[in-house]
Amino acid sequence: MIPNVSLTLTAELHTHARDHLFPGDNLEAAGLLLCSRAPGDLTRLLAQQFLPVPHSACRTRTADEIVWPGEYLEAAIDAAEPQGLAIIAMHSHPGGLFGFSRMDDESDALVMPCLFQATGDLHGSAVMIPNGAVRARTYTPALKATDVGLVRVAHHDIRYWWSDQLGRQGRPLAFTSAMASELSRLTAVVIGVSGTGSIVAEQLARLGFGRVILIDFDKVERKNLNRILNARFIDAENGRLKVDMFAEAVVSYRGPGVAVPVPASITTLDAIEIAAAGDVLFSCVDTLEARQVADLMASSFLIPLIDVGVVIPIRKTGSGVAIGDVCGRIDYVFPGGSTLQDRDVYSPARVRAEYLRRTAPDEHRQEVNAGYIKGIAEEAPAVITLNMRGAAAAVNEFIARTYPFRLDGNEKFARTEFSLAACDEDYTAESAFSRAENPVLGRGDLEPLLGLPSLKRPRKAAA
Template sequence: MDIPIAPLAEEQLNHLHAALRITSDSVRQETALVRDAILVPHADCACRAPDRITWPGAWIETAIDAAEADDLALVLIHSHPGGLFAFSDVDDVSDRHVIPGLFQALGPLHGSAIMTPNGAVRARFYAPDTQARAVDLVSVAGDDLSFWWDDCARSNDHLARPLAFTGAMTRELGRLTAVVVGVSGTGSIVAEQAARLGFGRVIMVDFDRVEARNLNRILNATTRDAEMRVLKVEMFAAAIRSHRAGDVPVPVAASVATREAVLAASAADILFCCVDTLEARHIADLISVAFLIPFIDVGVVIPVRKAGAGMAIADVCGRIDYVQPGGSSLQDRAVYSPESLRAEYLRRAAPEAHRQELEAGYIKGLIEEAPAVITLNMRAAAAAMNEFIARAYPFRLDANALYARTQFSLAACEEEYVAEANFPRSASQAFARGAAEPLLGLPMLKLPSPARSA
């Protein structure tokens, strides 16, 4: 469900991050996505007092007009400058007057929310019967990752964010879901970390099977797995079940470029992209922006050079990109381009045409991902998971905005960082479209037409 927020007090703009996901039931099966915010100018507010704010109803008409085309819902949000992280009696009275009018205009669901000066958001939804239903979790994905739980608000613990690397962090991770796309060299290590750190669910997406040549790089893989050609995700799910009780692993034996995988990934709170194709990275970009899920992309490469009659290692490199919805994408960061996507497709689907265009100079040579080297993979995978922890449970001395990309060279013993502000940022038509058809805006993922009887 896509939701424009309206109206929002003007001074709260600095607290509103690019993406805000609202999960509205205890089994995490329904998520609302914030597509847009309509801000009420300060000058239009007729009354501003410590316990109330009044603004013209014309702004609701503006929001209704904006939502009507796609039959979106509205959430009315305002600030509690005194820090009250609860709905006041004044809020209840206001909702009883305003919310019924929204149902007369559009949609089967609308809501209200409050925000405190530290950026914490608490929300509730109303059905047409005007019964309020609390939102279990409001998450904000920006340079930092914030999670605001309704039950913590009721216990007055909403300000006590867990410290990194503590049991409190583990307990909160038990309420979150990670998806790992690609369960091979780096992906198997990331999935292992996610399971042992305590994520409540670890969704694994990979269509491939274990082979003998994989055994030097995939954690938990055995010779029997290779002999039986076991699916990588099934092998790893069994490994997780050996040390975690419950339904923690969710194996998805499919390419990420399928409806099944995209819809499975849409349930995650964080996505780890551990793949060796540009197409899969492109899909991760689209999942992130469509479902407002932050993701971390991992890449390793070992470039070589000629050395006399032989070859020598030129460098041993790793790259970790943190991508936030509404921020710079992997395409913005030149990890891939339309031209490189086309070249990859030709190499796979029409190798002779790819060779001819490469020789003719129409396609630049692609950098191949390095064959798995477990020490390099572990270095990169650990950096990827620590990047998530640094965002969700900040511990860096400097702002996380400075670390949108981390690159390391083992040969030069160097580590470099690029800030989010240093990358271009392009708008996406897929922003907060959720599961609208066609999925991710890609015709190849559209819902199959029902079979017709003869």
């Protein structure tokens, strides 16, 4: 079952909290998480900041008890109030109890009313054990407690801690039914359900994801029947939306409710708010603007992103043109790491130039620039084998991160580039990319969404 309430921490914040909560003396320690919220119907808390309570300031610190002064709670309230952030009071359990003790319940009964009296409508508490696993719960102003169903940390590896699997040791083995069982509780988002995206979506649905959100505004045409999975002649004749066509196909082998069609551009407010429910984003798009939005979503909503692109460069010969290469690129981006912009996949200047080119009257030149085969206007390029190669690499990248199976550590594979012409595959480590300041990291639903003025929500009319 897909959890209604979740908490996500960046790897850097998780490490900061763990270092403070476990200083090596086997005594409890405490701190406060400040969390934004992702848009949408689910309660998705996004940790922005960890405020440590100094060990020396605590009145009591033992192996199973901690008492800390209220002034640190007041400081957290002052920091949270301007943006309406939720506050999660967090402490360690050095003994390894992955749950809440009777003393924890009594502490929350004192702390939570103070928080609600000061600010906000949602706060909570959390515990961390020595291996870094986190369990959390939220409270309403009426002090009704709800377990946080899933706590996530995405880094080189992606970690999940489920509230109802407290006794489980380790993680499922890759490519097993246990992996499929866990995937049934997760949501994948596929941005662009065309040549590559339809193949990605097919794999995700058949792997067992509980929900696959499909985002694409385009319709099926005859020219792309040779590369969009599940597309039929009748779909092209009727000008059917790609997402509706694909969602219907998923029903035939997974049943209803798994595929969620979103017939809109990812640049729209509605599509972004729906995509915020994802546990992983797959960017299978052919414009820089869409990649920029996917990149900003990954940072703002703390969702790992896998971006895939394929292309066939050509070269001039004495008798005309020839294939220069047949290649693809897969980038894995984790929240707080280097972004697609850091990696020069796009830049604001190139996004703007793309927009101007798209709105210019020279449509033929635009199609030549945007096609699979650079420099040739192909209406129906026969590229499904290349799309399959790139799509499989993208989905296997997610599996490798969540259920590690590589012989080398995942930090070496931030980017994978393959050349079918050269029979070559190259890898770039995360450490090879510079990382700029990220002003939207953990921004959540703060206005304007993703920090883009064009995504400012309309004001509600006064009652």
